[in-house]
Amino acid sequence: MAVWALGINHQTAPLDLRGRFAFALDQLPHTLARFRGAVAPQPEATLLSTCNRTEIYCASEHLALEPTVAWLAQTGGVSTQVLLDHAYVLKEGEAARHAFRVASGLDSMVLGEAQILGQLKDAVRVADEAGALGTTLHQLFQRSFAVAKQVRSSTDIGAHSISMTAAAVRLAGQLFEDLQDIRVLFVGAGEMIELAATHFAAKNPKAMAIANRTLERGESLAARFGAEVLRLSDLPERLHEFDAVISCTASTLPLIGLGAVERALKKRKHRPMFMVDLAVPRDIEVEVKGLDDVYLYTVDDLAAVVQTGKDHRQAAVAQAEAIIDAGVQSFLHWMDQRDPHGGVVGLIRDLNTQADAWRQAELARARKLLAKGEPVDAVLEALARGLTQKMLHGALAELHAGDEHTRQQTADTVSRLFLRGAPRA
Known part of the structure; x- marks a missing residue:
């Protein structure tokens, strides 16, 4: 293999x-x-x-x-x-x-x-x-x-160790004098955004908002942090309200373009914006990084920050x-x-799976009988009989199939497996 x-x-x-x-x-x-x-x-x-x-x-x-x-x-x-x-x-x-x-x-x-x-x-x-x-x-x-x-x-x-999201908070703290005075927008509602929101929430920012394609998922996450919920379609008109933007979605195309950020900066009278794009592929167009009043970081840009403590x-x-x-x-x-064809290990796994399925089936049947008030001894007897019949069914069927030579080979194998060397009657 x-x-x-x-x-x-x-x-x-x-x-x-x-x-x-x-x-x-x-x-x-x-x-x-x-x-x-x-x-x-x-x-x-x-x-x-x-x-x-x-x-x-x-x-x-x-x-x-x-x-x-x-x-x-x-x-x-x-x-x-x-x-x-x-x-x-x-x-x-x-x-x-x-x-x-x-x-x-x-x-x-x-x-x-x-x-x-x-x-x-x-x-x-x-x-x-x-x-x-x-x-x-x-x-x-x-x-x-x-x-x-x-x-x-x-x-x-x-x-x-310092996580990517913790590194983002650290960088934001270097740009803004007090994180309690900023408004933070999170784009997406996955695990990475949840971690980022947790880290930023610990700094008590002035306001937090979550924009997500699925409003229900965004509302669920926003409720945990007392954040506002936005639709993705609201981003172009609301982007200027936020000092920090953290984005991480599964979109295959950028959600925040150069034009939208330029318009936001104009409305902000060129007050700086801190942006972190944790998505791969990018959520924020790469050209945004060239704008004078934008501090845009990608996952690769955060590498130097997260190395703190590596030594x-x-x-x-x-x-x-x-x-x-x-x-x-x-x-x-x-x-x-392993067997050259992987048969032994695979067979062991399949046998265990089959035996477990039989066990579960008989247990379920026994529980139903007990729930109906059947005597415990009778239920146990039925459970044992059911398991025995399932285990022996295949061997007994093979012993009755095929020609005499095949049946004799099967008999020898069954005797070795089930009788464990005991003399046959």
């Missing part, structure tokens, strides 16, 4: 290129289906897409790097060479090591940050629900989650890497022990 990963991140690719390969969570099932349909034989696959990275992890009987690169390049509308100039291609142990480092926060812009672990778990869950996650990637990611938990619980890798965490990195090394070796050992 081959394992490989292909990706770009904040270290290898500029923001605008990363924007070409950004996928919202609800896009992942369809995107994974398209990818798996383009590569033969159809691989296991998981796609991770955040503001700092897009990575696809794969497993298959045969290594299929070239089709993977070709598909991702075509999806992003660039040549394979442009993609490879900014991408990393990892195989086997190095692919596993990268997954473990990502889950543990060692490959993040904010060293030791915990948000990436939740994002990775979401990506794995979606891949599993879409039927794209097989035995190999299931093992890889479950082990990565376990390693990440060990890293966070036994090292200080997350100590002194304090470097001692923990060596400990974390040692834990990751052990995790990688354990995963590779598991790979070596």
Whole structure:
């Protein structure tokens, strides 16, 4: 079984290129289906897409790097060479090591940050629900989650870390004399905006507002912070009212254009505006950064700020890497022990799943009987009989099927599995 990963991140690719390969969570099932349909034989696959990275992890009987690169390049509308100039291609142990480092926060812009672990778990869950996650990637990611938990619980890798949203507040504090005198607008209502609103709310700004495409989601978030709710369509006419604008949506096109900001500045009599664009692709047109009275920061611009405290965490990195090394070796050992076609591990998983389904079905049936007032002993007897019949049904059916030679082979196997060497009557 081959394992490989292909990706770009904040270290290898500029923001605008990363924007070409950004996928919202609800896009992942369809995107994974398209990818798996383009590569033969159809691989296991998981796609991770955040503001700092897009990575696809794969497993298959045969290594299929070239089709993977070709598909991702075509999806992003660039040549394979442009993609490879900014991408990393990892195989086997190095692919596993990268997954473990990502889950543990060692490959993040904010060293030791915990948000990436939740994002990775979401990506794995979606891949599993879409039927794209097989035995190999299931093992890889479950082990990565376990390693990440060990890293966070036994090292200080997350100590002194500054999040992107906390960095935005720090920068705003450098521009404005008192954050209690400013009005803050949040565009979007996702997790990143929720974090940003939490950090800004702690500074007690004069007013806060949330603009979102879905008014209901915006109202729910605004209620938590005592903020006003706006429609996205209201932005052009209301933009001038706000001193700080924090935006992070899943829009594929900018929501705040150069013209809208220019008009806002004119109405503000050129009082400065602080803007943070946490979205990939961008929510705010790049040309806005050239305006004299605008201080616009992107996720990449915040990199220097979030590095504060990094030196304090470097001692923990060596400990974390040692834990990751052990995790990688354990995963590779598991790979070596597998049946060449992955049958044994897959069969064990399927057997456990089937047995659990039988157990749940019989328990549900027993609870219904108890609720009807049936005697406990009779219910227990029925539960045991039901489980026994389900477990033996397949073996008994095979013993009655086929020719004499096949039945004898089946009898020997059934005897070995179920009678455990006891003499047959």
